Each structure stands twice: as C-alpha cells, then as structure tokens.
Amino acid sequence: MPAWPTIRSAGSARLETPMSLAPLPLAVLVADAAGTVVSWNKAFEKLAGFGAEAVRGRDLAGFVEFDETVTLFSPSVAQANLAGRLLCADGRRLPVRLTVAPQSLDTEEPGKYSVIVLPLAGHAAPRNALLQDFPVAELIENLPCVFYVIDQSGHLLLWNRQLEQVLERPGEELPSTDVGTFFDEHERALVRDKILAAFEQGSSSHEAEFVGKHGKRTTCLFNCARTRLGNVPCVFGTGLDISARKKTEQGLRVSERAMFSSVNAIIITCCAHGKNLIEYVNPAFEQMTGYTLAEIKGRDPRFMRLEGCDMHEHARIRAALHTKSSVHAVLRNIRKSGEIFWNDLRIDPVINIDGNVTHFVAVLNDVTQSRQYERRLHHMAHHDALTGLANRTLLQERLKQALEATARGGPGGALAFVDLDNFKHINDTFGHDAGDAVLREIAGRLRVGVREHDTVARLGGDEFVLLIVEPPGETVVADLLERLRHSVDRPILLDGRELIAGGSFGVAMFPRDGDTVDRIMRAADAAMYHAKTMGKNNVQFYSEDLSRVVHQHLLLEASLNRAIRNREMALGYQPKVDLRTGRIVGAEALVRWHSPERGVVGPDQFIPIAEQTGLIVPLGDWVIAEACNTLRALTAQGVEDFVISVNLSARQLRQRRFVEHLEATLREYSILPNALELEVTESQLMDNPAAALEVLARLKSLGVRLSIDDFGTGYSSLSYLQKFPVDVIKIDRSFLGDVAGDGNAVIARTIIALGHNLKLEVIAEGVETQEQLAFLRDHECDQMQGYYFSPALPPERLSSMVCSGVRMAV
Numbered sequence: 001m002p003a004w005p006t007i008r009s010a011g012s013a014r015l016e017t018p019m020s021l022a023p024l025p026l027a028v029l030v031a032d033a034a035g036t037v038v039s040w041n042k043a044f045e046k047l048a049g050f051g052a053e054a055v056r057g058r059d060l061a062g063f064v065e066f067d068e069t070v071t072l073f074s075p076s077v078a079q080a081n082l083a084g085r086l087l088c089a090d091g092r093r094l095p096v097r098l099t100v101a102p103q104s105l106d107t108e109e110p111g112k113y114s115v116i117v118l119p120l121a122g123h124a125a126p127r128n129a130l131l132q133d134f135p136v137a138e139l140i141e142n143l144p145c146v147f148y149v150i151d152q153s154g155h156l157l158l159w160n161r162q163l164e165q166v167l168e169r170p171g172e173e174l175p176s177t178d179v180g181t182f183f184d185e186h187e188r189a190l191v192r193d194k195i196l197a198a199f200e201q202g203s204s205s206h207e208a209e210f211v212g213k214h215g216k217r218t219t220c221l222f223n224c225a226r227t228r229l230g231n232v233p234c235v236f237g238t239g240l241d242i243s244a245r246k247k248t249e250q251g252l253r254v255s256e257r258a259m260f261s262s263v264n265a266i267i268i269t270c271c272a273h274g275k276n277l278i279e280y281v282n283p284a285f286e287q288m289t290g291y292t293l294a295e296i297k298g299r300d301p302r303f304m305r306l307e308g309c310d311m312h313e314h315a316r317i318r319a320a321l322h323t324k325s326s327v328h329a330v331l332r333n334i335r336k337s338g339e340i341f342w343n344d345l346r347i348d349p350v351i352n353i354d355g356n357v358t359h360f361v362a363v364l365n366d367v368t369q370s371r372q373y374e375r376r377l378h379h380m381a382h383h384d385a386l387t388g389l390a391n392r393t394l395l396q397e398r399l400k401q402a403l404e405a406t407a408r409g410g411p412g413g414a415l416a417f418v419d420l421d422n423f424k425h426i427n428d429t430f431g432h433d434a435g436d437a438v439l440r441e442i443a444g445r446l447r448v449g450v451r452e453h454d455t456v457a458r459l460g461g462d463e464f465v466l467l468i469v470e471p472p473g474e475t476v477v478a479d480l481l482e483r484l485r486h487s488v489d490r491p492i493l494l495d496g497r498e499l500i501a502g503g504s505f506g507v508a509m510f511p512r513d514g515d516t517v518d519r520i521m522r523a524a525d526a527a528m529y530h531a532k533t534m535g536k537n538n539v540q541f542y543s544e545d546l547s548r549v550v551h552q553h554l555l556l557e558a559s560l561n562r563a564i565r566n567r568e569m570a571l572g573y574q575p576k577v578d579l580r581t582g583r584i585v586g587a588e589a590l591v592r593w594h595s596p597e598r599g600v601v602g603p604d605q606f607i608p609i610a611e612q613t614g615l616i617v618p619l620g621d622w623v624i625a626e627a628c629n630t631l632r633a634l635t636a637q638g639v640e641d642f643v644i645s646v647n648l649s650a651r652q653l654r655q656r657r658f659v660e661h662l663e664a665t666l667r668e669y670s671i672l673p674n675a676l677e678l679e680v681t682e683s684q685l686m687d688n689p690a691a692a693l694e695v696l697a698r699l700k701s702l703g704v705r706l707s708i709d710d711f712g713t714g715y716s717s718l719s720y721l722q723k724f725p726v727d728v729i730k731i732d733r734s735f736l737g738d739v740a741g742d743g744n745a746v747i748a749r750t751i752i753a754l755g756h757n758l759k760l761e762v763i764a765e766g767v768e769t770q771e772q773l774a775f776l777r778d779h780e781c782d783q784m785q786g787y788y789f790s791p792a793l794p795p796e797r798l799s800s801m802v803c804s805g806v807r808m809a810v
C-alpha cells in the first residue's frame with residue numbers, strides 16, 4: 001500500500017492546545033534541537049526501565065540506535081517516522097518506531113521536538129499498559145464502540161478493546177500495522193481520504209467495513225477529529241458498529257425495490273387515529289387502477305369500491321380491519337376510467353416493535369379475466385350451448401333447491417317436461433340447421449312465457465323442461481302450460497316455410513307427486529310420455545293411474561324391442577278382391593306379434609309405441625322384406641299380376657335412405673316393383689304435403705304402387721291430391737259403417753267418383769256385409785277387402801287360396 005502522505009502545510013496543520021505528556025499512555029519524550037532530552041513521561045520511564053535521573057539531560061542517541069544515519073531534528077520537516085531500537089536499562093534492545101515532530105512550527109526559530117516511541121509488533125506493551133495511565137482509560141475501554149488514535153503515518157497510537165475484537169487481532173500487532181489493511185481493498189482509499197480529511201479539515205465521518213483477521217466483517221460508522229498527542233498531530237475517533245442497522249437497511253431496500261417492481265398492485269395504509277388512509281401505492285397499483293399516488297395519498301381506499309355490491313366481502317374486510325387481522329376477499333372495484341374490475345385482495349397488518357398494528361399492506365390482483373373465464377366455464381357447465389337455456393345439471397340444482405325450500409314449508413312448485421311432437425320430422429326433412437333454428441325459437445317462446453325466477457331447461461334433443469316455482473295453484477299451472485302449448489304450436493317461419501313443432505307436456509306437482517329430484521323428474525317424464533300416447537300436443541298431469549299406464553307402456557316397449565330381435569313378428573295377409581271379376585288380385589300385409597307372454601298382440605297396440613321409440617324403422621324394413629319374400633314365393637308358384645301392399649309409417653318415410661333401401665330389397669328378392677304397393681295414410685301425407693310429394697315422387701320413380709290409406713279422414717287438399725303420384729285411394733272403413741244411411745253413402749260415393757276422376761283405382765276396406773258389397777259394386781268401386789270375404793291369413797293359406805283360383809261371388 002502507498003505511503004501515507006505527510007502533512008506539510010503548516011497552515012493546514014494548525015495545532016490544537018498542547019497536552020501535558022504525563023497522562024499519555026504512550027512513551028513520549030521531548031528533545032531540543034541538539035537532541036538532548038529535556039522532558040519525558042512516565043510511560044517512557046516504564047518502557048525503557050530508566051529512572052528520571054538516568055534520562056534527564058541525556059542525548060537521545062544514548063537511548064536509541066537508529067537503523068540509518070538521519071538528521072533527526074530539522075525544522076523543515078513537519079514530522080518524521082523512523083525505525084530503531086530502544087536501549088533499555090536491563091540491556092534489551094527493543095525494536096521501536098519513532099515519530100518525531102517539532103513542537104513549534106516556526107521554522108526560523110527551531111525549538112523542541114516531541115518523540116513518540118512505539119515498540120514494534122511482538123515487543124509492544126499490552127494495550128492496558130498503554131492506557132492504564134491515561135486519565136479516561138476506563139471510559140475509553142468501556143465505550144460501546146471502537147476507539148482509536150492514528151498518527152499521520154496511518155498507524156495506531158491508541159485503541160480500545162473493541163477494536164481488537166472487531167479486528168480479531170492481539171493488541172501487540174496493531175501499532176505496527178497500517179490501519180488501511182484493516183479494511184477491504186476497495187475501501188482503503190476511502191478510509192485514507194477520510195482520515196486525511198480529518199487531519200486537514202479537523203473532522204470527518206464515513207462508513208466502512210472492518211475485515212477481521214479471520215474474516216469477520218463489521219460495518220462501522222466512523223467519526224474522527226484532529227487532535228494532538230503532545231505535539232504530535234493525530235486523529236482520534238470512534239467507530240460505531242452499524243452492521244445490524246445496515247442489514248436492516250439493506251433488507252428494507254430490497255423490500256422497497258420488490259414492492260416497487262412487483263406486478264401485483266400494493267397499497268400501504270396507515271391506521272392511526274381510527275382511520276385507514278393510503279400512505280403508499282406502487283406503480284403496479286397506478287397501472288391497475290389509473291390512480292397515481294399523488295392523487296390518492298391520504299384517502300380511504302374504500303373510495304374505489306362498487307356501491308351496493310359484494311356486501312359480504314366488504315363486511316369481512318371491515319371486521320378484519322377492526323380486529324387488526326389478515327383477510328382475503330374477492331370483490332369488484334372501480335378504476336379511474338370508471339371500468340369495473342374484479343379484485344382478489346389480500347390485506348395483512350404490519351406490527352411495530354411494540355406489538356402495535358401501525359399499517360396495513362394490501363396486495364391487489366386484477367382477476368377480471370380469470371373471473372370472466374371462470375364464469376364462462378361455469379355458464380358453459382350449466383347451460384345448453386345451442387339455446388342458452390339451463391342444462392340438466394342446473395335444472396337439477398334448482399329443482400333440488402326448490403324441493404328443499406318446500407321441505408322447509410315453502411309452497412312447492414311444478415315440473416313440466418315438454419317434448420316437441422314434430423321435431424324429428426323437421427330435422428329429418430329440412431336438415432339440422434332448420435332443426436336448430438326450431439329449437440332456438442321454441443326455447444325463446446318458453447322463456448318469455450314464464451316468470452324470471454322460473455327455470456327453462458333443455459335436456460338435449462327436443463326435450464325441454466320448465467321448473468315453475470311457487471305457483472299460486474294447480475289451475476294456474478294448467479293455464480300457464482296451456483298457453484305455452486299454444487305458443488309452441490304456433491307456426492315457425494323458416495326460409496319462407498311454415499313449420500309446426502307442436503309439443504306434448506307432462507307435469508308433476510311437488511311435493512304432491514314426490515319429494516326428490518329423481519321422483520319428480522320421473523313423474524313429469526311419465527306424464528309427458530302419456531301426453532304423447534294421448535295423441536300429442538296436449539298437457540297431462542301426473543297421477544298414480546297414469547303411472548300404472550305408463551309403466552305398462554314401458555314394459556311393452558321393452559318387450560317389443562326384444563320381440564323384433566327374437567323374430568316374434570309375423571305377417572297376416574288380407575286378400576283384396578276385384579269387384580268386377582271376384583278374383584283375388586292382391587293382399588294387404590298386416591303385422592302381428594306372437595308374444596310368448598301376451599299371446600297374439602295386434603298392431604294397434606304396439607305400432608304407436610314402435611313409432612315413438614323408433615323401433616318402427618327396423619320393424620318396417622322387416623315387414624317389407626317379409627312381404628317381398630311372400631311375393632317371390634307366389635311368383636315361384638306361377639301367380640301373376642298379384643300385388644301385396646304394406647303400411648308405411650311416417651317415420652319410415654322420413655328415413656333418409658328409405659328409397660335406396662327399398663330399391664335394394666326389391667332387387668334382393670327379384671320383385672317387380674309394381675307388385676309392391678305402399679300404403680300411406682292421408683293424415684301422414686297432409687302433415688307435410690310438400691315433403692310427402694317429394695318422397696312419393698322418388699318412390700314412384702322406382703315403379704312401386706302407391707296408395708292413400710284411410711282416405712276421407714285427413715282433409716286432403718284437392719290440389720295436392722292431384723299432384724301426389726298415387727295409384728290407389730282406400731276408402732276408410734268408417735264410411736262403410738252404414739251405407740244404407742244417407743251421410744256415409746254420399747261420402748263413399750263421392751270418394752269413388754273423385755278417385756275415378758283422378759284416374760285412380762278405388763278400394764274399400766272393412767267390408768263386412770252383403771249390403772256394403774252391393775253398394776260398392778253398384779258404385780263401381782274397383783276393389784274391396786274385409787271380413788266379409790276374409791280376415792288376414794297366414795302366407796301359406798293366402799298362397800293356397802290364390803293358387804286354387806277361388807273367386808268371390810260379386
């Protein structure tokens with residue numbers, strides 16, 4: 001390390017009031033310009049071992065052996081540092097460092113010189129020995145800080161125990177060590193500058209870190225001032241250990257920085273005098289809310305709250321502030337821009353050293369987006385995507401709540417299942433987009449038809465459910481549902497077409513019909529099922545009887561399903577007779593169910609169920625295939641020009657690939673298409689005449705014959721009748737009931753005439769009597785079928801009857 005600069009400027013080295021040598025713990029003597037010792041202190045006597053007599057008047061050279069020849073005393077030198085050996089009274093030659101300084105700065109008139117004699121490391125007297133004669137020694141030893149006196153060479157002259165402790169060095173090492181080495185390399189220049197500043201300006205202060213011999217680091221605040229020991233200028237000072245404070249400061253700086261840079265908004269409020277006012281907000285807060293610290297400092301943070309909302313959360317926060325505890329809340333606040341945001345807020349108290357809460361720190365998180373996302377997810381999980389109505393989950397939740405409220409004495413409610421009667425037809429005929437549009441339209445109609453606290457749900461497909469809570473009575477429910485039924489039945493205008501969805505409503509009342517979600521749902525479903533079997537487009541309330549009927553129905557449905565798979569079905573063929581020749585020209589295939597449990601079940605009992613459940617499609621396919629099989633057998637037996645007709649259900653007709661499937665079946669059985677006749681009821685055709693026209697045209701193009709069944713019951717529009725590519729119309733048997741009576745006879749006659757005018761064959765069904773036969777013959781009806789001639793026969797009997805050439809007497 002570079003040598004310490006020596007103070008040369010007399011002006012800058014103005015000496016303080018001279019001290020008496022006596023109390024100094026250092027060995028000091030005063031010599032004149034000739035080197036004669038004129039004064040000394042006790043410490044010198046102790047060190048050298050001489051008594052006063054042996055010292056006084058002696059030449060300094062008699063005590064000290066210098067390493068080099070030097071001019072000891074020169075008024076031009078302010079201070080000299082020399083090394084040598086002190087010749088002690090006991091003969092020891094004690095290695096020492098001498099600091100020589102003129103007592104007067106008048107260079108023209110040289111006076112006396114002070115000489116401080118310091119033993120070198122390993123030879124020095126212990127610190128106590130140095131200090132013991134010092135008048136304030138005890139005080140210095142017990143100072144709560146480091147004490148030191150440094151000469152201009154940068155060496156210690158005096159120090160206390162605390163310094164030895166922080167430096168982790170024994171006292172004898174200290175005087176010979178440059179004080180700069182007590183510090184880290186990078187701080188040494190600063191330390192020197194500060195000491196020099198004290199020498200030059202009288203005082204200085206700074207912070208630096210002592211580095212102990214074994215690495216211990218102690219940060220101290222140094223305050224030093226210039227003084228003199230004897231005539232030797234030096235600096236004395238204290239070093240106060242501020243390591244702990246530094247650590248705290250550093251920690252605070254880190255926290256402050258972290259708070260400043262945090263992405264979370266932070267508010268610090270001061271809670272003195274019963275108030276809670278903003279003291280600090282970080283930049284993230286400013287960014288989140290739009291308010292700057294300057295704008296809101298000193299305000300209560302509640303100014304950002306959204307009045308009238310999240311009352312529960314506000315109450316929790318108030319309670320926590322009151323009890324000075326932590327709280328976590330999620331609530332809505334308002335930004336400066338007026339925009340509302342969701343704030344996930346955490347508030348913690350700050351406790352001071354006395355255990356009192358002085359501040360609160362609040363961390364704010366803008367969770368608007370995740371909240372919205374959560375809400376969207378929640379909405380998606382509870383609503384039907386197509387219509388926006390409640391889904392099954394939400395409906396069940398609400399129903400559960402309503403049942404719980406009822407159990408607590410509430411007035412109960414109603415649950416109505418709504419099934420659209422024509423939805424499948426609309427979907428199959430006009431496609432899914434049209435189906436979706438119809439569902440949305442119906443959803444809207446149902447929603448506007450009920451009160452806000454009622455629930456409208458869609459369970460999937462065309463199944464809607466209404467939860468009507470706390471209705472004033474069952475009649476009110478009945479009126480409401482009747483209104484809704486009408487509203488569902490109103491035409492829906494879609495791409496210039498009018499579609500009618502129609503709806504069957506089944507209602508369960510609670511608590512009367514059940515007290516659990518499952519029971520009420522099942523009761524409403526059963527009632528709806530009943531409404532369907534009652535001819536659709538009506539409202540049915542659940543009852544015990546209805547439950548039994550539905551139960552039977554469901555049993556039948558289950559066994560019918562099995563029956564089709566187990567081939568329990570058979571076809572009977574009712575012969576059709578030509579009224580001019582009496583010959584059997586064809587037969588109608590009529591399905592029978594030979595049930596192992598129920599015996600023979602007629603189609604009237606199971607066809608409606610098969611239609612509702614969709615079982616009619618495989619059943620219908622089987623009937624056509626079976627009829628083709630019989631036709632093939634008859635052809636094989638040489639029967640010619642024989643036609644078998646089968647009944648088609650509307651649902652079969654709506655099957656997308658029905659025509660292709662039929663074509664394939666005809667091919668499979670090698671059947672001439674015009675040997676097969678398809679009977680479609682008039683009401684089925686008129687349900688959606690345009691769609692019927694389209695499918696009939698495609699069927700006709702295959703070459704099969706088409707017949708309108710139950711003619712006269714379905715209010716055919718004549719214009720459509722003209723357009724339908726049919727071959728036959730079949731007079732409904734109700735018009736033959738009493739052909740002797742005027743009304744029926746007129747209708748039957750008119751139908752025959754109408755058919756012939758349209759160039760169609762006319763057949764009468766359900767002919768039971770001679771009179772009916774005579775009437776038909778007289779009015780030139782083409783064919784007839786009925787018990788009068790034959791009921792439906794098994795295929796073998798039909799075959800033998802046809803092959804035997806039996807004729808009816810006409």
Ligand SMILES: Nc1nc2c(ncn2[C@@H]2O[C@@H]3COP(=O)(O)O[C@H]4[C@@H](O)[C@H](n5cnc6c(=O)[nH]c(N)nc65)O[C@@H]4COP(=O)(O)O[C@H]3[C@H]2O)c(=O)[nH]1
Binds near residue numbers: 591604647
């Ligand atoms: N009172 C009376 N009735 C007579 C007389 N002659 C025949 N019947 C009955 O009248 C019904 C005529 O069939 P439908 O009008 O097409 O009416 C049929 C038809 O709509 C339907 N059906 C029968 N088989 C099938 C089928 O394979 N597919 C479809 N989709 N429906 C079928 O079931 C209905 C009832 O069929 P069934 O019970 O077999 O009843 C048959 C037949 O047994 C008579 O002189 N007097």
